[in-house]
Amino acid sequence: MALKITLKPKERMIIGGAVVTNGDSKCELLIENKVTLLREKDILSEEEANSPCRRIYFTIQLMYIDHDNLAAHHQMYWQLVRDVIKAAPSTTGLIDAMNEHIVGNRYYQALKLAEKLMEFEQEVIRSV
Template sequence: MALKITLKPGERMIIGGAVITNGDKPTEFVIENRVPVLRQKDVMNEDEADSPCRRIYFAIQLMYVDPANLSEYWRLFLQLAREIGIAAPSTMPLLDGIGEDIASARYYRALKKTKILINYEKELTENVRKSA
């Protein structure tokens, strides 16, 4: 089944590893085969990966768009997940689910779950600040 995407003027996205920037008018794409697709709202720049959970998101994003270096990004994920799990054991169910999605090559789904993890990390951090 084809994927139909409409880009807003100036909107960017990644299709199969290529960064696409739309011109000044809305554009419609139909992607007819299976390739990694990330809209601008789902793309994280490296400088935005400024917390452990955000670094996990960035590593998974790289797994998705750069499969040639998958083992490197997988090791990074495992290291970060271990550190986060030790620091905040309540994150383990989310980390386990993310790991399962990665192991099954469901990277987009893993990214969505990692957004939940990032929000949880923010909540935990705010709670620590309030109690300090």
């Protein structure tokens, strides 16, 4: 079954490692096979990865879209999560769940958990 995606005018997304930008009008795409894709709202730029949990998200994003450098991304990920757990042990449960997805090569699911990790980080920052 195909995945139907509707893009807003000028909306960008990554499909199979390629950045695709929609034109001036709404567009519908049917993705008929399994491929990595990220909508613009889920893409975090390197400049925006300016906190420990945001760097984790960015690294998982790279794992998901850049398979050619997977070993380097994994190495960075494991170092980042060690640092975060050391600084905030209360993140261990969420990071353990993310780790299961990482080990199982389910990077999109890990990204969704990394969003929750970033939300947790923001809550902690606001409460300080």
